Amino acid sequence: MELPRIGMGTFGSDKYDEKTVAHAVEFALEAGFRLFDCASVYGNEADIGNVFSRAFASGKVKREDIVVMSKVWNDMHGAGKVTESCLKSIEDLKVGYLDVYFLHWPFPNYHAKGCDVTSRNENSRPFFADEFTAVWREMESLKDKGYVKEIAMSNMTVAKMKAVLPLCEIKPYALETELHPTFQQRELCELCKREGIKLIGYCPLGSPNRPERDRTAEDVADTEVSVIKEIAAKRNVHPAEICLAWAICKGHVPIPFASKEKNILNNLTVADRIKLTDEEMLALDSVDCGNRLIKGQVFLWKGSEDWRDLWDEDGKIADWEFAGDKWIKKEN
Numbered sequence: 001m002e003l004p005r006i007g008m009g010t011f012g013s014d015k016y017d018e019k020t021v022a023h024a025v026e027f028a029l030e031a032g033f034r035l036f037d038c039a040s041v042y043g044n045e046a047d048i049g050n051v052f053s054r055a056f057a058s059g060k061v062k063r064e065d066i067v068v069m070s071k072v073w074n075d076m077h078g079a080g081k082v083t084e085s086c087l088k089s090i091e092d093l094k095v096g097y098l099d100v101y102f103l104h105w106p107f108p109n110y111h112a113k114g115c116d117v118t119s120r121n122e123n124s125r126p127f128f129a130d131e132f133t134a135v136w137r138e139m140e141s142l143k144d145k146g147y148v149k150e151i152a153m154s155n156m157t158v159a160k161m162k163a164v165l166p167l168c169e170i171k172p173y174a175l176e177t178e179l180h181p182t183f184q185q186r187e188l189c190e191l192c193k194r195e196g197i198k199l200i201g202y203c204p205l206g207s208p209n210r211p212e213r214d215r216t217a218e219d220v221a222d223t224e225v226s227v228i229k230e231i232a233a234k235r236n237v238h239p240a241e242i243c244l245a246w247a248i249c250k251g252h253v254p255i256p257f258a259s260k261e262k263n264i265l266n267n268l269t270v271a272d273r274i275k276l277t278d279e280e281m282l283a284l285d286s287v288d289c290g291n292r293l294i295k296g297q298v299f300l301w302k303g304s305e306d307w308r309d310l311w312d313e314d315g316k317i318a319d320w321e322f323a324g325d326k327w328i329k330k331e332n
């Protein structure tokens with residue numbers, strides 16, 4: 001399947017309600033967007049489905065003209081639940097099948113909608129490759145049954161990919177992961193390219209409207225970085241457009257969300273309007289500073305305190321054992 005060069009995100013960041021997101025999707029669809037990144041946890045699939053069904057009924061767009069992606073949320077990892085969640089997304093989105101279905105996070109830890117950064121679920125647990133693989137098997141069965149055309153992963157690390165890829169009967173078609181100029185994840189991107197796994201870049205503009213729970217004082221705003229601002233000023237465009245042009249030039253498929261019509265139109269046409277030079281791309285390489293924005297603190301388990309425990313920054317998956325009331329990291 002050929003993916004469009006850019007897609008439309010649909011996460012309302014706990015800020016834009018379902019109707020606002022659905023309206024943005026409708027405008028984007030009419031304008032020419034053909035890829036939509038949805039998820040059950042965004043709570044707006046039924047409203048977006050109404051947009052799709054109106055478009056199909058009017059004959060303006062055919063089902064096969066658009067690429068619709070969705071994701072199974074972390075509270076639906078149990079046996080049979082992945083299928084249940086997939087069928088519910090298909091029904092809500094009114095699409096008959098999904099083009100790509102993602103395993104949203106690699107563990108069953110979930111949080112309540114709109115929670116703050118201190119929120120913890122006492123059932124949260126570390127990543128285990130065998131648990132992941134059991135869920136992946138059910139993902140594989142969805143493709144076998146024809147409910148979805150492709151299955152894919154999200155929020156993985158290099159270490160987790162290396163651990164699970166040999167266990168997959170069907171390799172992931174894509175990896176959806178955070179990618180923007182200040183967070184380039186080069187090793188992970190290289191691994192995906194080597195394995196033929198497409199890269200879908202989320203928060204491609206540095207998610208300026210992300211929920212409070214995903215903000216810390218050290219975060220860098222991509223659109224405020226001087227190198228990016230200077231390139232944008234020279235080209236008389238918004239720095240956000242430089243972030244998208246960078247992603248497209250790197251070969252990722254960025255999936256920006258925008259509620260404003262002007263932003264939606266600008267994003268749609270970025271690939272045709274902005275071709276960054278080698279010199280500009282080199283300058284943009286230098287702004288990478290490991291600026292992870294979606295840290296996932298709310299997914300931490302009892303015994304872990306630091307969001308870095310989720311991301312295998314030393315290249316290894318830590319070994320954890322349950323000690324009665326909390327998880328303890330084993331010394332390797």
Ligand SMILES: NC(=O)c1ccc[n+]([C@@H]2O[C@H](COP(=O)([O-])OP(=O)(O)OC[C@H]3O[C@@H](n4cnc5c(N)ncnc54)[C@H](OP(=O)(O)O)[C@@H]3O)[C@@H](O)[C@H]2O)c1
Nearest residue numbers: 009010011202203204205206207240256257258259260263
């Ligand atoms: N797999 C995952 O775990 C995961 C995690 C996070 C996000 N995602 C996906 O990635 C998508 C994108 O991430 P995101 O929505 O957090 O952040 P984002 O796309 O980086 O940023 C979105 C914000 O940027 C603004 N914007 C968009 N286009 C612009 C332009 N041309 N000029 C200036 N500002 C512009 C929008 O403002 P206005 O609203 O004012 O237009 C919007 O609020 C999500 O919607 C979701 O589909 C996936």
